[in-house]
Amino acid sequence: MGWQRWHEALAARVSGERLAHCERTALLCREAAAAHPAWGVDPERAALAGLLHDWGRGEGTAEAMLAAAARYGVPVSPAARRRPVALLHAPVGAASLRAAGLVDEEVLTAVALHTVGAAxxxxxxxxxxxxxxxxxxxxxxxxxxxxxxxxxxxxxxxRLATRYTLEHLLAGGEMVEAGAVALWNDLVRLGEVDG
Ligand SMILES: [Fe+2]
Structure with a gap:
């Protein structure tokens, strides 16, 4: 299934500003990947992953998100139980995309990790x-x-995006997923290697 079909399928799940956000994310992913061949990211693959990253938002409510997580066998952390839509739409979206026929494992991983992150x-x-x-x-x-x-x-x-996200969560007294801390530690370590 190509870009057009996935776009139509996404538009049937999310609408308005959410769809526009997905389109802008896709465009930024495509442009950044095309501008930096050294990153080794195919621009069209980046665009598709950017477009579909919020596919899981189509589940809608917290109840529906938790039901989808159970259906797909997605683990629900204590933080995700407090904020199901915010924290589960990424892994649920990847599982749902797989069920819908998306086979690119790297794109599925990018969708699954786009909210919390991982090392x-x-x-x-x-x-x-x-x-x-x-x-x-x-x-x-x-x-x-x-x-x-x-x-x-x-x-x-x-690294900067992760810092802002962690600061926002801590300032709001929210839980922080282990994956977010692992990503932060990873990026700090790699930053030191990069110089
Ligand atoms: Fe998202």
């Missing part, structure tokens, strides 16, 4: 995670700054 994320996953944070429609703290950094350095942009 050892590949460039495609880092790009989707970062583009979701900083696509031009985003207005939250750090979005512009991360977008500017992404124009030059994927890991540095991902």
């Amino acid at each position: 050892g994320m590949g460039a495609l996953s880092l790009l989707v995670y970062t583009a979701d944070f900083c696509e031009p429609g985003r207005t939250h703290p750090g979005a512009c700054e991360v977008r500017a950094v992404l124009a030059a350095d994927l890991r540095a942009a991902a």
Whole structure:
């Protein structure tokens, strides 16, 4: 199934501003990947992963998200039980996309990891995670700054996005998923290697 069919399928699941966010994320992923061949990310693959990253939002309510997680065998952490839509739409979306016929494992991984993150994320996953944070429609703290950094350095942009996300969660007294801390530690260590 190509871009057009997936776009139609996505538009049947999410609409309005959510669909526009997915389209802007796809465009940013495609442009950034095309501008930086050294990242080793195919621009069309990046665009598809960016487009489909919020596929799981189509489940709708917290109850439906928890039901979908149970259906697909997606583990529900204590943090995800508190905020099911925010934290489960990524892994549920990947499972749902697999069931819908998406076979590209790297794209599925990028979708699954785009909210929380994990240690050892590949460039495609880092790009989707970062583009979701900083696509031009985003207005939250750090979005512009991360977008500017992404124009030059994927890991540095991902690290900055992770810092803003962790700061936001801690300031709000929220739980922090282990994967987010693992990603942060990974990016700090890799930043030291990069210099
Ligand atoms: Fe998302």
